[in-house]
Amino acid sequence: MSVNASGPGRSVIVTGAGSGIGRATALLFAREGARVLIADVADAAARSVAEEVERAGGTAVTVIGDLRDQAVVDRVAETAAEEFGGIDVLVNNAGVMDSMSAAADTGDDEWERVIGINLTAPFRLTRAVLPHMLAAGKGAVVFTASEASLRGSAAGAAYTASKHGITGLTKSLAVMYRDKGIRSNAVAPGGTVTNIRVDADRGAHGPAAHGPAALAPYMGNVGSPAQAEEQAAAIVFLASDAASNINGAILPVDNGWSAV
Template sequence: MTVSTQGALATQAPEAVLALAPDANRLKGRVALITGAGRGAGRAHARLLAARGAAVAVVDIDEDVARATSAEIAEAGGRAIALAADITDRALAERCVAQVAEQLGGLDILVHNAGLIYSMTGLEQTDDANFDRLLAINVHAPLYLTRAALPHLRQSRAPRVIFINSQWGQVPDGHSYGYMVSKAAQLGLMKTLAKEFVGEGILVNAITPGAILTRMVPDQYIEPEKANIPLGRLVHPEEIAAAVAFLASDEAAFIAGQAIPVNGGALLVGI
């Protein structure tokens, strides 16, 4: 279904949206750990949380991009450290959390952003190794990190765990088994964590975007994706970051166990 959209909201630049509410001190004094934060959407999350006052740990498997994003934040007047780690390794994930808490003085906000797609294949073409790798990055790694972070989150005034999931975790498209299944499992993990820890004040939620305008979406898929989105475009990383910043803030203190769609209305037409 192709939807033609009129009006400013369909084409408004994300920079203009974010400029409406800079809120420079909203997250002052808090520490955020963001995985996959060296580039793409993770970089946008790191930049915005830092701009709103949080000290940010930029965690990425690629040390060079982690350092580049950390340096960019520092140059803008923020506080950030860069850590390189394969968070699918439990020992490395646990060490990563310990380093963040030691170097930045605690941990208040944990953002599970790291992710992969690999291939868009049917069942018979699904590679076992790729399937396992996607489960590792989308399910095992968040479990390891959250478990390691618990002692620090329990000491936080406003503890938050935020998953960057996908609309395809809610409505699968009939292929890309590793991605679809791992994202659905990730939502189950989010809800289970939310239910277990909400009584302790640890708020766990997810954001379920559609296709984000990053390198994870190959050029040949951009136009077909746009045709399925009522607002007529892909979501920008900065718009996902705005949702992350909201969930990390005091304004979201009564939200727990929710999967918040940021997809331009794609679910309205059944994607």
């Protein structure tokens, strides 16, 4: 699939690019000849993916750090702008799961960690990147939302709230910047084969009925899990010129789970 917005010379930031959907996305952009900034909290994983990007024909730089830190956010945006001469695409992919807890059983630490990584960090990075896109008069932002952004039965309170927030941010950006040449869209993955970890300890978060057991009746609709590469294909499409009139869309990539 050749797509202009991810093709030769385009500059792309992918967060959470050290593994899973982020890794697959970075590699797919690279195969189109894009220059990719690999942002991840894990140094070794990020550098390994950067080497893969280079072997795939792309150019890669890495920024290592926790995106909850504003200094790391600033370094990501500044590095991409300096190394690549601009920022064409931002993929806000980095995220963590919660422990499937209901609201009454969700502690402050869990809430703040999940909201901080899944929602606040993408907001801050988007805010840091927007001046570069506005100066260029163009740009594409793609978020990794979730099946949990479409319903209340796919995760715990913290994760569900964070991903609903992502869909709201996606749509707000689309409305606010559509006349500036900047598009904002999101994929909503269903079950996907990645290394994301779910700590669903029923006994650790109050009555079992408040956690995984309450969600279990709905999980039978998940269907066959996707490969990370299938999510990456949707992300790259939304960033591409082929999707030039798609703005504010939340695209389920879930084998029909959201249709059930």
